Amino acid sequence: MTHEVSFEWRVVEDADWHSLPAGFAPAEPGHRTSGDRWLLVAALRAAVILSIAWLIPGATHQAPLETLPPTTGLAVLPVLEREAAAWQSNDLARIEPLLAPEVRFEWRNEWRTPFTLATAAGTTVEETVIAQTSHGDMVQVTLLVHAPTPWTLNAVTYRETRYYRPGEQSWLRTLPPPSDWGEEHTLETPHLRYQFRTRDTEAVLAILDRNESVYLLLHELLELDPSPEPEKLTIRIDPRLVSGWAYFGRIQPLTSPALARVPHGMSDADYLAHSIANRVTGLLLNQLTLDDKRGEQAKWQPLVWAINGWMRTDLQARRSPWHRRVETMLDRRRAELLPFHLADILDSPLPRPYEQRTFMHQYLLIESLVGYILTAYGRDQLPGLLAVLRDHGSWQVVPEMLLGIAPAEFEDGWNRFVATHYLGMP
Structure with a gap:
């Protein structure tokens, strides 16, 4: 074809950027573990990023x-x-x-x-x-x-x-x-070290304080000691192609925004802040989950994408295209799909390649469930939510284990949330 x-x-023109078609870019992985454990880490990373997205600025024209x-x-x-x-x-x-x-x-x-x-x-x-x-x-x-x-x-x-x-x-x-990139520079904040070339100086300077705040809040949310290790975590911004599927340890390379695919609506500084937050979160969650043997296998990949849809909402104050698609799907199939039940969420991974109709249904279930928890019960529930996901690997136990309420009560509130936020019902 x-x-x-x-x-x-x-x-x-600067004033016209808001009217251009919006896109959606999930956060790139900061490292890779094996099999379902990596999917679990990715899902938890997305959930944590969602909770601190207000520290990362909105769309910068x-x-x-x-x-x-x-x-x-x-x-x-x-x-x-x-x-x-x-x-x-x-x-x-x-x-x-x-x-x-x-x-x-x-x-x-x-x-x-x-x-x-x-x-x-x-x-x-x-x-x-x-x-x-x-x-x-x-x-x-x-x-x-x-x-x-x-x-x-x-x-x-x-x-x-x-x-x-x-x-x-x-x-x-x-x-x-190479001459276009300028000299190499190193800057340090209390917890992070940055290595970069002159060409990326403006973007780096714009995110120093912001990334310190994100770093400290992530440690607070995950109940980890923020004191820097003997060797500070180093963010190295390189004029080269950096794979997102590798484990880099204490030196985290990122492709310079001048060579990267930057999500529409983000400035170079916003792109770096977003990418660094993902890398730091991945490292911290790896600490929490790498040695954990209790996690059950679950269908984590749709969860990753669903939470990233909510993350985009916080980052840029507008829904992702996927959200608009599932809203349309729900409006057309409401008699078939509603009411939602926890049992509707599949307990096993979706087969690949994904069948789009099934995938979008699962995406809708998980996105709306995440949104309901964070909206109705507050982001201070995040540490507990992470613990439940880490220990049980399933959303089915979240109402009782996290919130102390019966599944039926949770589902009732969840469906009211869907009616209001997805179908525009009072």
Whole structure:
């Protein structure tokens, strides 16, 4: 199947950012353990992040970048179109002439991924050029990309910065040279150490106090000693591609926002704050769960995505696209789906690949259940909720073990919450 890539050439003004289509990006894992234990850690991490999301700022509008002369923009635009068509064709003979020879394999694979996923899903990759700048003989193009990612079930919108240099016959996609990143710097706060290049200085300085607050609150919520270890946790912001699926220990590398896929609506500083909070939370939860042998296997992955939907609500004061989809589904199928019961939540993992109808139902159940607990009973319930999930691995025991109420009473309140917050009923 052939997929068309749509381009729209325009510079988005600061006041227009709120009207662009919103996307959703779950938090990337800070480490990996094995099997269901990793899913449990990921689920608990998402729950903790939800509780401290108010410390991470809401959407920060990006100031428009300085535009290049129209002739330069017109010269680069056809290259973007040819590049997208080449990636979708998966034809190396078409791809190679558009990439600079110095680009390493891992970056080529990273750039190919959205098109591969879109082809597999039968969808399209949509790219909107929003700004462009020049750096010597290099052109920097900022785009909004709407495409599937490895972290999500459906397509999301993110901001991506690309770099092109002149070739013999065409512009070639490349990466900024090492000289563009500037000198290495180190800054320390009472509990964290940051290593970064000059290019990322502004974003790092904007998050120092905020991350200290998050660090202390996470330790308080999880009842852990915040005193730094002999070697402080180091956040290293690198001009390289960093995998989210690795365990990094006390030195946590992150890809510079200048090279990352930044969720739509987030500034570079917000992106770093969000990513660092996820990494710190993952490390702390790993401390709590790695040696725990009592956790039962459960269907954690939908829980991770459901809580991330609520996290996005707190981060950007608007619902995720998934929330809007499940609202529509519930409105159309309310007679079939309501009332909700704890027994409706599957006790075993969903088979892969996920059947979307089943997945969205499970997502709706878990998202609404999480929202009800945090709204009706307060976020001070979070430590107890984490303990129940850690010890029992199931939502079925939450009403009695966490709240001391009968399941029937809990379900009654849960369904009233769903009627009010999902169906707009009084």
